Amino acid sequence: MASSDADGHTPTATPAQGDLFQKCRAYQEWFDSQLELLGFYPFFAAIQEVRGTTAVIDGRDLLMIGSNNYLGLSWDPRVKEAAIAAVKRYGTSCSGSRYLNGTLTLHEELEADLADFVGRPAALCFTTGYQTNLGAISALLGKHDHVFSDRFNHASVMDGIFHASGRRLGTIKVHRYAHNSAEDLDRSLRSAPADAGKLVVTDGVFSMEGDIVRLDEVAEVARRHGARIYLDEAHAIGVIGATGRGTEEHFGRPLSDLIMCTFSKSFGSLGGFVAGDREVVNYIKHEGRPLIFSASMPPANLAAAAAALKIMREEPEHAQRLQRISARMIREYKAVGFDVDLAETAIVPLIIGDDHLTFRFWRALFEAGIYANPVVTPGVPPGRALIRTSYMAIHTDEELDRVLEITAAVGRRLGII
Numbered sequence: 218m219a220s221s222d223a224d225g226h227t228p229t230a231t232p233a234q235g236d237l238f239q240k241c242r243a244y245q246e247w248f249d250s251q252l253e254l255l256g257f258y259p260f261f262a263a264i265q266e267v268r269g270t271t272a273v274i275d276g277r278d279l280l281m282i283g284s285n286n287y288l289g290l291s292w293d294p295r296v297k298e299a300a301i302a303a304v305k306r307y308g309t310s311c312s313g314s315r316y317l318n319g320t321l322t323l324h325e326e327l328e329a330d331l332a333d334f335v336g337r338p339a340a341l342c343f344t345t346g347y348q349t350n351l352g353a354i355s356a357l358l359g360k361h362d363h364v365f366s367d368r369f370n371h372a373s374v375m376d377g378i379f380h381a382s383g384r385r386l387g388t389i390k391v392h393r394y395a396h397n398s399a400e401d402l403d404r405s406l407r408s409a410p411a412d413a414g415k416l417v418v419t420d421g422v423f424s425m426e427g428d429i430v431r432l433d434e435v436a437e438v439a440r441r442h443g444a445r446i447y448l449d450e451a452h453a454i455g456v457i458g459a460t461g462r463g464t465e466e467h468f469g470r471p472l473s474d475l476i477m478c479t480f481s482k483s484f485g486s487l488g489g490f491v492a493g494d495r496e497v498v499n500y501i502k503h504e505g506r507p508l509i510f511s512a513s514m515p516p517a518n519l520a521a522a523a524a525a526l527k528i529m530r531e532e533p534e535h536a537q538r539l540q541r542i543s544a545r546m547i548r549e550y551k552a553v554g555f556d557v558d559l560a561e562t563a564i565v566p567l568i569i570g571d572d573h574l575t576f577r578f579w580r581a582l583f584e585a586g587i588y589a590n591p592v593v594t595p596g597v598p599p600g601r602a603l604i605r606t607s608y609m610a611i612h613t614d615e616e617l618d619r620v621l622e623i624t625a626a627v628g629r630r631l632g633i634i
């Protein structure tokens with residue numbers, strides 16, 4: 218029931234017939250028919266109240282297993298207090314772009330801390346993770362450059378590439394290689410002229426499948442072809458690596474040229490950053506349109522991200538707990554017969570296949586007091602619909618027992634396992 222995929226395919230795409238809004242009416246008809254068929258609407262559910270791992274919807278307490286708040290830090294009193302103090306000191310908005318009146322010392326301090334955290338000379342914050350990908354990727358790709366993107370990369374990566382393509386009048390050559398396949402990447406890189414500028418873009422942890430990029434292999438191939446590597450760590454920092462520092466820590470060494478991450482997940486805030494060599498970050502700072510033409514990250518989000526970063530540095534035990542409970546969930550889902558496919562992190566998809574069966578499964582969980590996310594076409598390829606479950610370090614063992622018990626009971630009742 219999503220409107221369109223990354224390529225802009227709408228289920229109801231019809232000719233305009235003289236009125237631009239005709240497509241909206243056609244979409245509404247299709248939407249209403251789907252709603253009638255289903256009898257409920259699984260998206261945009263409004264949460265009335267949050268209490269740690271509990272979300273209140275329609276007056277009912279639901280156990281949240283659909284959040285990217287991996288370390289539970291958006292609920293940590295230290296993070297909340299930091300945000301409140303920043304509002305008191307700086308107000309609620311920066312009311313302008315970084316370029317002009319919208320830079321606070323908080324931006325610069327956070328950038329210096331982040332650069333140090335990821336072991337790079339410089340970092341730059343954007344207002345959202347989405348804008349970070351849009352701004353950094355579209356700034357870096359110049360006319361006639363080649364970009365290589367894993368087929369399972371997040372939509373914001375693809376939108377960064379489309380944005381660059383539009384800016385450079387279609388001269389950028391876009392290659393999408395098979396998921397996590399260094400062989401296919403190698404093949405694509407070989408097809409590009411040796412002297413072309415080349416950027417390989419990959420997620421560190423893939424957002425729907427919950428698997429980890431084979432960064433050592435990808436990096437080896439990229440280096441061999443003189444390509445630069447851009448690593449999206451949205452679901453990796455705070456989640457993988459011995460102390461939760463992400464994909465490079467997982468592999469034990471630096472393997473990328475640029476690291477990007479959002480603050481909306483492990484950092485319990487909103488915003489994003491890109492880190493790398495000083496002149497590259499400075500170039501993105503002056504060429505990234507979402508940074509120049511949009512208002513900067515507000516004080517509360519900056520202070521929350523900074524407080525979360527401090528906790529992530531000083532208390533690796535949260536990431537370590539997350540890794541233990543994720544491994545337990547994967548193991549126990551598999552034991553009762555769920556297909557979790559490639560899962561190896563805190564994102565554990567339960568592959569259902571059929572869209573409607575996935576919605577029924579989602580609804581049954583909802584009625585039993587569990588909130589998870591249904592993902593259907595075009596979010597995933599046809600026949601690959603899934604329930605995306607994700608875990609937080611603050612989930613208690615008893616809560617996880619309940620999740621396992623309910624998902625197994627519902628899975629059996631619907632003939633999924």
Ligand code: PMP
Nearest residue numbers: 345346347371373424451479481
């Ligand atoms: N990259 C990845 C891999 C993501 O999953 C997301 C969001 N789900 C983003 C970037 C965008 O981040 P944000 O939601 O913070 O804008």
